[in-house]
Amino acid sequence: MSTREPETSGEGSQSTWLNWLIDRAVNLTPERRQEVTGELLSEGPALRSYLYRFAVLQSLAVLIATFGLISDSTAVVIGAMLVAPLMKPVLAVAAAMVSGWPKRQDAFFTVVDVTSAGSVFLAWATTKLLLPESTPPPRYWLAPVPP
Numbered sequence: 001m002s003t004r005e006p007e008t009s010g011e012g013s014q015s016t017w018l019n020w021l022i023d024r025a026v027n028l029t030p031e032r033r034q035e036v037t038g039e040l041l042s043e044g045p046a047l048r049s050y051l052y053r054f055a056v057l058q059s060l061a062v063l064i065a066t067f068g069l070i071s072d073s074t075a076v077v078i079g080a081m082l083v084a085p086l087m088k089p090v091l092a093v094a095a096a097m098v099s100g101w102p103k104r105q106d107a108f109f110t111v112v113d114v115t116s117a118g119s120v121f122l123a124w125a126t127t128k129l130l131l132p133e134s135t136p137p138p139r140y141w142l143a144p145v146p147p
Contacts, residue, residue, distance in 0.1 A: 040092050041104050051111075057085040058115055059122060066123045070131065072138050086115065 042050040061084035068076030089111045096105035 037095070037099075040088065040095055041101075041108070054085050054089075054111075054115075057083060058119060061085070062119045062122045063126060066126045069138070070127065072140065086112070089115070 061080045064083060065077050065080035068074070068080060089108045092108040093105055093112060096102075096108060
């Protein structure tokens with residue numbers, strides 16, 4: 001398999017990139033497939049470490065997004081999206097699904113489900129703890145929405 005990067009200048013650079021990408025996808029060796037799968041689908045001792053980092057990053061992302069919504073700051077909410085680590089479990093579900101690994105698919109789908117429910121709960125609890133009941137809703141909640 002060619003590991004050489006494609007050339008980016010000159011005519012036909014788009015077709016060069018396309019040929020390079022197709023070459024990497026078609027000529028995927030079993031060793032490279034195992035390496036990619038190992039990075040995407042953590043198992044064993046690596047799974048515990050991954051889940052700990054994942055939980056910390058997701059909790060921080062939820063708190064950042066909650067504070068951004070409370071303060072009506074779009075930039076802070078976008079910053080929270082950059083911190084959120086949900087892409088890897090979603091890709092792991094997809095990879096397990098197309099590879100025919102139902103146990104791995106169920107495991108990572110559970111991670112996505114539990115993370116989603118936990119994120120909603122953490123945002124709700126943070127809002128309940130930080131905002132008094134008499135706090136008016138943010139102005140964008142009351143803005144008219146065109147049909």
